[in-house]
Every structure is written in C-alpha cells, then in structure tokens.
Amino acid sequence: MAKRRARVEGTETDVRIIRKKSRISGWGVYASEPINKNKRIIQYTGEKVSSAEADRRETKYQKKGQIWCFTLNRAWYRDGNVGGSTARFINHSCNGNCYSEVIDHDVWIRASKNIPKGAELTYDYNTEGEAGMRCRCHPTCTNKI
Ligand SMILES: [Zn+2]
Numbered sequence: 001m002a003k004r005r006a007r008v009e010g011t012e013t014d015v016r017i018i019r020k021k022s023r024i025s026g027w028g029v030y031a032s033e034p035i036n037k038n039k040r041i042i043q044y045t046g047e048k049v050s051s052a053e054a055d056r057r058e059t060k061y062q063k064k065g066q067i068w069c070f071t072l073n074r075a076w077y078r079d080g081n082v083g084g085s086t087a088r089f090i091n092h093s094c095n096g097n098c099y100s101e102v103i104d105h106d107v108w109i110r111a112s113k114n115i116p117k118g119a120e121l122t123y124d125y126n127t128e129g130e131a132g133m134r135c136r137c138h139p140t141c142t143n144k145i
Contacts, residue, residue, distance in 0.1 A: 006019065007020075008032055009086060011043075011086075013039070013040045013041065017041070018030045024091040024120070026089070028091050028120045029089050029090045030120050031121060035115040040109075041109050041110060041111060043087060044085065044088065045080070046070070049079050051074065051075055051076065054069040054071075057079055067145070068084070092122065092127075092135065093123070093124065093137035094137050097112055097123075099123050129144035
C-alpha cells in the first residue's frame with residue numbers, strides 16, 4: 001500500500017484545507033487557514049444514484065463502518081465514494097462547525113461559524129442513527145449515526 005500522508009489542497013472556492021488522520025474517524029479534513037462563517041468551503045461531489053442503489057451501497061459500506069451516500073432528496077443520493085471530492089472525508093459531529101446545503105442536486109459544505117486555522121471541519125450528517133454506528137464526535141457522545 002502506498003504511504004498515505006496529509007495533503008493540502010485549494011477547493012473550488014479557494015479555501016485551503018488539509019486531509020489528514022482524524023481523532024474522530026479515519027481521514028478528516030482540517031482548515032489550513034481561517035474560514036469565515038457561511039463561506040462555501042467545498043462541494044460534496046460523487047456519482048448521483050437512485051435511492052434503491054444508495055441503499056444497496058450503504059449496506060456494503062456500513063459493514064466497514066463507513067457512510068458515503070449523501071441524501072439529495074427522497075429519490076436521489078450522491079455517493080462520495082465514487083468520484084467524490086475531499087469533502088467525503090469530512091467527519092460527522094453532533095455539534096459541528098459546518099453545515100450542508102443542497103442546491104438542485106449539488107451539495108455544498110459551508111462554515112456554520114468562524115473556523116480557526118487547524119480546526120477539523122465537521123457537520124451533522126442528520127442520519128438519525130440509520131447506520132447504527134456510535135458517534136465519536138467527543139468521548140462521551142452517546143448518539144448513533
Ligand atoms: Zn456525537
């Protein structure tokens with residue numbers, strides 16, 4: 001396996017972010033510069049799939065403890081694991097510093113507060129515990145995602 005290391009990138013809205021190992025889960029995404037509240041940070045891209053296809057894929061992904069399919073509406077999802085941007089590595093938190101916004105079938109991750117350089121970016125996946133996985137946003141969180 002190739003050595004995996006932190007990677008800095010500029011997003012389509014020119015925000016500098018870093019992907020690196022997270023204390024929450026797997027890879028995480030961090031601010032490489034201060035980000036202003038409400039700034040569009042990055043688009044959550046990935047293959048657009050039907051709800052039935054997303055169900056099939058999520059069943060597979062969840063066995064590995066992963067969630068990749070973002071709900072656009074009742075009929076359509078975006079699978080960040082297929083052709084997705086670095087946004088797919090942003091972890092869930094029950095009290096995150098970002099939020100998601102769906103415009104038509106595009107998903108944007110935006111800052112919900114002023115974010116200092118070095119902070120891990122997180123947002124609420126709003127999965128309502130569907131995946132049955134314990135939330136690790138902080139050590140005493142008892143929520144399921
Ligand atoms: Zn939590």
